[in-house]
Amino acid sequence: MSTLAFRMRARRRGGTTRPAWRQPLAVAGGVIAIAWLVVAIFAPFIAPHDPLAQTFTPAQSPSGAHLFGTDELGRDVLSRVIYGARVSVPIALLLVSLAALIGGLVGGLAGYFRGIVDGISMRTVDLVFAFPPIILAMVVAAVLGRGLRNAALAIVVVAWPSYARVVRGLVLSVGDTEYVESARLLGASARRTLFRDVLPNVAGPVFVLATLDLANAILLLSGLSFLGLGAQPPQAEWGSMVANGAQYFQWWWMGTFPGLAIFTAVLAFNFLGDSLRDFFDPQTSWGGDER
Amino acid sequence: MVDAPRARRRPRPSSSFLRFLLRRLAALVLLAVGITLVVFVLTQLVPSNAVATNLGEQAAADPAAVAAFKAHYGLDKPLPVRYWLYLRHLLQGDLGQSSLTHDAVTHDLGQFIPATAELALYSIVIAAFFGITFGVIAAMRRNRPTDHVLRVVSLGGISMPTFWIALVALYVGFFKLGWFPGADRLDPGVLPPPHKSGLYTIDALLGGQWGLFAQALHHLVLPALVLAAFNVSLLTRYTRSAVLEVVGNDYVRAGRAKGLPERVVVRRYILRAALPAVVTVLGLVFANVLTGAVLVEKIFSWPGIGQYAYQAAVNLDVPAIAGVSLFVAVVYITVNFIVDILYGLIDPRIRVR
Numbered sequence: 182m183s184t185l186a187f188r189m190r191a192r193r194r195g196g197t198t199r200p201a202w203r204q205p206l207a208v209a210g211g212v213i214a215i216a217w218l219v220v221a222i223f224a225p226f227i228a229p230h231d232p233l234a235q236t237f238t239p240a241q242s243p244s245g246a247h248l249f250g251t252d253e254l255g256r257d258v259l260s261r262v263i264y265g266a267r268v269s270v271p272i273a274l275l276l277v278s279l280a281a282l283i284g285g286l287v288g289g290l291a292g293y294f295r296g297i298v299d300g301i302s303m304r305t306v307d308l309v310f311a312f313p314p315i316i317l318a319m320v321v322a323a324v325l326g327r328g329l330r331n332a333a334l335a336i337v338v339v340a341w342p343s344y345a346r347v348v349r350g351l352v353l354s355v356g357d358t359e360y361v362e363s364a365r366l367l368g369a370s371a372r373r374t375l376f377r378d379v380l381p382n383v384a385g386p387v388f389v390l391a392t393l394d395l396a397n398a399i400l401l402l403s404g405l406s407f408l409g410l411g412a413q414p415p416q417a418e419w420g421s422m423v424a425n426g427a428q429y430f431q432w433w434w435m436g437t438f439p440g441l442a443i444f445t446a447v448l449a450f451n452f453l454g455d456s457l458r459d460f461f462d463p464q465t466s467w468g469g470d471e472r
Numbered sequence: 473m474v475d476a477p478r479a480r481r482r483p484r485p486s487s488s489f490l491r492f493l494l495r496r497l498a499a500l501v502l503l504a505v506g507i508t509l510v511v512f513v514l515t516q517l518v519p520s521n522a523v524a525t526n527l528g529e530q531a532a533a534d535p536a537a538v539a540a541f542k543a544h545y546g547l548d549k550p551l552p553v554r555y556w557l558y559l560r561h562l563l564q565g566d567l568g569q570s571s572l573t574h575d576a577v578t579h580d581l582g583q584f585i586p587a588t589a590e591l592a593l594y595s596i597v598i599a600a601f602f603g604i605t606f607g608v609i610a611a612m613r614r615n616r617p618t619d620h621v622l623r624v625v626s627l628g629g630i631s632m633p634t635f636w637i638a639l640v641a642l643y644v645g646f647f648k649l650g651w652f653p654g655a656d657r658l659d660p661g662v663l664p665p666p667h668k669s670g671l672y673t674i675d676a677l678l679g680g681q682w683g684l685f686a687q688a689l690h691h692l693v694l695p696a697l698v699l700a701a702f703n704v705s706l707l708t709r710y711t712r713s714a715v716l717e718v719v720g721n722d723y724v725r726a727g728r729a730k731g732l733p734e735r736v737v738v739r740r741y742i743l744r745a746a747l748p749a750v751v752t753v754l755g756l757v758f759a760n761v762l763t764g765a766v767l768v769e770k771i772f773s774w775p776g777i778g779q780y781a782y783q784a785a786v787n788l789d790v791p792a793i794a795g796v797s798l799f800v801a802v803v804y805i806t807v808n809f810i811v812d813i814l815y816g817l818i819d820p821r822i823r824v825r
Contacts, residue, residue: 206624308506312801313759315766316781320797323785324517400633404767407635408782420633427639427771431647440636448631455627 207460210452217446221266230257232264232417240432250434252425258434261417262442268329268418270446273398276333277340281391284344285383291345292352293375303349306342314339318401322410329418332411336401340394347390351383393454396447403443419443492816492823500809507801508562512555515794567798568791572783577795580780585799586670587657588769588776592761593671594696599703599757604750606704607711608738611719622708629705635767638698642771645694652694655773658687695772699764703757707750714749718742748818755808762800 220227229248236255243250249258287306291299309317318335325331355361361378369377403420405411412418419439426436531537542548546557561568567577610622646654657672658664665675665684673692676685718724719742727737765778777796784792816823 206627304506307503308510311503311507311805312510312797313762313804315763316797316800319766319781319785320514320793323788323793324514396631400631403633404635404763407633407767408770409786420635423633423636423639427635430639430643433643436636436639437643440633440639443633443636444628444631447633448628451627451631 204456206452207456210449210454210456213445213449214453217266217270217449220263221270224263224267228257228260228263230260232256232261233415240429240435242432243434249438250432252422252435253429253432258422258438261422262419262438264417265419265422265439265442266446268412268416269399269402269420269443272329272333273395273402276337276402277391277394277398280337280340280394281344281387283337284341284346285348285387287341288345288348288350289352289375289379289383292349292356293371295353299349302345306345309339309342312339314401315404318405319408319410322405327410327413329406329412329416332402332405335405335410336398339401340398343390343394344387347386348383351386352379355379355382389454389458392450392457396450396454399443399447399450488820488823489816493813496809496812496816500805503805504802507798507805508559509555511794511798511801512558514797515790516551516554518788518790518793562798567795570784570789570792570795572787572789572792577791580792581777581795581799582670584775584777584780587774588762588765588778590657590671590673591692591695591699591765591769591774591776592758594692595699595761595764596703596757598696599700599707602700603704603707604711604743604747606708607750608715608743610708610712611715612738614716619712622712626705626708629701629708632701633767634698634702634764635771637701638695638768638771641694641698653691657691657775658684659691662687695768695774698768699761702760702764706753706757706760710753711746711750714746715742717749718745721745748815751814751818752811754811755804758807759804762804 234256236251236257238247238251239253239255241247241251241255247257247259249262252258252261287302291302318332318339321335321338322332325334356379361374364374364378402411403418403423406418406420407424409421409424412421414421419442422439423436423443426432426434426439429435531541539548546554549557565578567581569575570577570580573580606622606626610619613619642654645652653659662684664672665679665681668675668678672688673685676682676688724737724741727741728734732741762778765774765776766782767778768774769776769778770782777800780792781796781800783789784796
């Protein structure tokens with residue numbers, strides 16, 4: 182089905198491999214990503230106010246006292262945006278690692294053992310790919326019950342198959358190369374071939390995919406929270422803050438700033454992933470195109 | 473597959489195409505069956521108590537009534553039997569009754585699909601036009617400032633949360649400037665055109681109601697643009713790389729060498745060769761529109777399938793969840809199937825795989 186689209190996505194982009202102008206992108210992406218990580222780690226020291234503290238000055242537009250204004254309960258929007266970094270960024274990192282681990286394992290096993298293992302795991306992958314990600318994630322999140330942890334799990338459910346597919350393809354193609362064959366002929370154990378010869382070839386593309394996937398994960402997670410299936414009030418989370426801002430939308434600052442936070446965080450990982458892709462392997466030009 | 477004499481009469485490529493088509497069709501059917509299984513399993517996992525929601529308090533306390541209810545809906549049967557029942561109902565076009573709207577899910581879907589279909593149609597047209605144009609421009613100006621700007625912008629486009637752009641667009645376009653209506657498919661109190669396709673713009677045109685057509689279009693502009701944003705970026709990126717693949721070919725150089733105007737070279741030589749590759753992302757484009765619909769319809773109060781799916785999920789309306797995800801998944805794999813077939817038609821090399 183979508184194998185064709187996948188194959189097309191994996192096609193080589195014509196022309197140059199690494200134009201010089203891309204370096205600034207990597208730098209910009211890195212700087213923004215690190216900035217968000219720092220904000221997430223040191224949130225209590227950076228935030229001017231308690232993100233949950235309600236005051237008697239609700240719905241203030243941005244001013245010196247509240248740079249991003251206050252929300253309908255008088256909470257400081259800037260502080261909430263800062264604390265929101267503690268939700269989206271670490272959870273995205275965690276869930277992408279988990280998805281890459283699961284997908285990598287399944288793909289590796291499928292590519293290595295082939296046969297029935299391959300058949301079963303790839304049909305499962307096809308099944309997950311048969312649903313638009315948001316629909317499946319939404320249903321799974323709803324079935325598991327509202328909440329951040331379940332929303333993250335739901336995203337893992339929709340995210341792992343792309344790793345399985347990529348890793349399987351790589352293991353299959355690397356396994357057929359002469360140097361792996363010669364290593365085997367020289368008497369190297371299966372484990373040794375896997376770790377010494379196959380894994381290094383797989384790591385690069387998976388890393389690129391994971392970086393781009395971080396962007397998707399943040400988008401999807403904030404989307405689920407926006408729908409009310411992720412973070413629950415009063416927790417400060419970017420997606421649910423935008424949803425809240427949509428309810429009081431004449432107070433534009435309530436939704437605009439958390440949205441900007443999502444945008445910059447996602448952009449950072451897209452910049453990074455796009456540059457990394459060229460660096461590692463121009464052949465796996467995946468495009469940061471899946472949400 | 474095809475018996476020998478007929479195979480001899482037919483040119484070989486078409487028989488290989490037929491085999492390709494049948495293989496893909498079989499895969500499509502299998503996948504559809506798999507989808508029903510996934511949907512069924514998901515609905516079984518929903519932590520809702522059918523007895524409590526459907527029976528009154530007194531009846532739920534009466535074991536006989538509960539047993540009768542369970543027997544009537546097959547809830548006392550083992551899982552495989554229930555799956556079989558589900559499939560049988562499905563084949564009869566029965567998706568069950570929504571516990572939220574108290575209507576048949578098929579009826580609900582029929583109500584909500586046209587709104588989203590219309591939105592999707594316009595947004596895909598917008599996205600295709602701008603995305604392909606920008607992609608060609610970026611490729612033709614490769615590594616020049618225009619290209620760099622377009623790439624940063626397109627990376628930006630795939631980084632913006634759709635629901636946030638929707639909010640900003642609504643704030644500016646409706647609240648601040650007042651240029652666009654804020655919600656729904658028509659102004660409040662206006663009757664929709666007589667139902668033919670369910671797409672208001674088309675129905676209004678068919679009925680010759682120009683004012684209504686303009687109004688429906690006016691309501692479509694903002695949400696369609698917002699939905700298009702992500703896909704414009706996506707198509708820009710794909711078109712650019714597809715064009716770069718063909719731009720160095722000899723026939724392009726030949727076209728230039730014989731003095732064809734650049735416009736003709738780009739349109740007839742480059743774009744024609746590059747577009748088939750762009751077609752392959754159509755499935756992705758569709759998935760993005762749907763994702764956008766789920767997130768954007770809420771903000772624009774658009775009575776579409778995205779809202780329905782969202783309401784069903786949030787309220788754990790099991791039949792609606794099952795119906796909507798089944799419908800969406802089947803449409804999605806069908807789109808991908810059509811894309812595959814189209815590509816097999818265009819590029820015979822694909823068929824052998």
